Amino acid sequence: MDAIIDPFAGAKPGQIIARGVCRHLRAHDFVTLEEFTPERGKRLDVMALGPKGELWVIECKSSRVDFTSDCKWEGYLEWGDRYFWAVDEHFPTDLLPEGTGLIIADGYDAEILRFGPETKLAGARRKAVTQKFARHAAMRLHGFRDPAAVFDY
Numbered sequence: 001m002d003a004i005i006d007p008f009a010g011a012k013p014g015q016i017i018a019r020g021v022c023r024h025l026r027a028h029d030f031v032t033l034e035e036f037t038p039e040r041g042k043r044l045d046v047m048a049l050g051p052k053g054e055l056w057v058i059e060c061k062s063s064r065v066d067f068t069s070d071c072k073w074e075g076y077l078e079w080g081d082r083y084f085w086a087v088d089e090h091f092p093t094d095l096l097p098e099g100t101g102l103i104i105a106d107g108y109d110a111e112i113l114r115f116g117p118e119t120k121l122a123g124a125r126r127k128a129v130t131q132k133f134a135r136h137a138a139m140r141l142h143g144f145r146d147p148a149a150v151f152d153y
Contacts, residue, residue, distance in 0.1 A: 008107055013062030013088075018046050020105035021058055021086045024112075030056070033137055038079045038129055042072070047080070049133055055080040055121060058103065061087050067095055079129060083116050 008016050015034070022032040029051040036047035046058035057080035061067045077083050084101030087093065093102060101116035121129065143149060 011107075014045060014060040014066065016107040017060040017062060017086050017088060017105045018058075019107050020110045021046055021060065021103055022048075023108065024103070024105065024110035025056075031137075033133060033140075036133065036136060038132060042075060042079070044076055044079065046086070047129075047133060049130065053126070053130065054082070055126065055129055055133075056082045056084060056101075058084045058086050060105075061085060061091065064092060064095065067091075077119070078125075079121075081118055081120055084112070086110065 007019075011019070018034050022034065025032055025046075025048050030048040032046050032048045034046055036044045038044065038047070044057050045060040048056040048058065050056065057076050059070075059073055059076060061070070082101055084103050085096050086103040086105050087096075088106060089104055096102060099116055100114075101112065102114040103110050103112050105111075
């Protein structure tokens with residue numbers, strides 16, 4: 001008998017939401033990085049790079065407590081052209097701030113219910129974030145190919 005593999009074994013609820021978000025955005029020709037660090041002290045749950053160079057920040061929240069304990073989300077606004085919350089279907093969405101995007105997700109897919117306003121990044125910031133995104137992605141890929149390599153990203 002074939003063993004059934006649980007794709008969510010060991011995953012935290014926010015990671016499951018991020019998986020569905022990344023799958024959905026891939027269907028819209030975006031590439032994504034989970035747990036992207038644009039600068040020291042900031043960790044974005046999902047950073048998405050679109051086909052026209054657009055940058056989206058997606059913060060995944062799995063519960064009311066997860067949301068209310070995070071007081072640094074506004075510092076993430078300056079890293080993308082759009083900002084979204086990604087939550088599951090049971091999350092109390094009335095808690096989420098107006099003027100932000102909303103994605104409902106599970107581990108398999110997602111749906112964008114609301115787009116927040118587009119605030120285009122300045123050219124120099126866009127270039128720096130896009131380059132860091134590319135380097136981070138390349139280092140992760142290298143790490144998969146050569147797990148013994150040591151990276152500081």
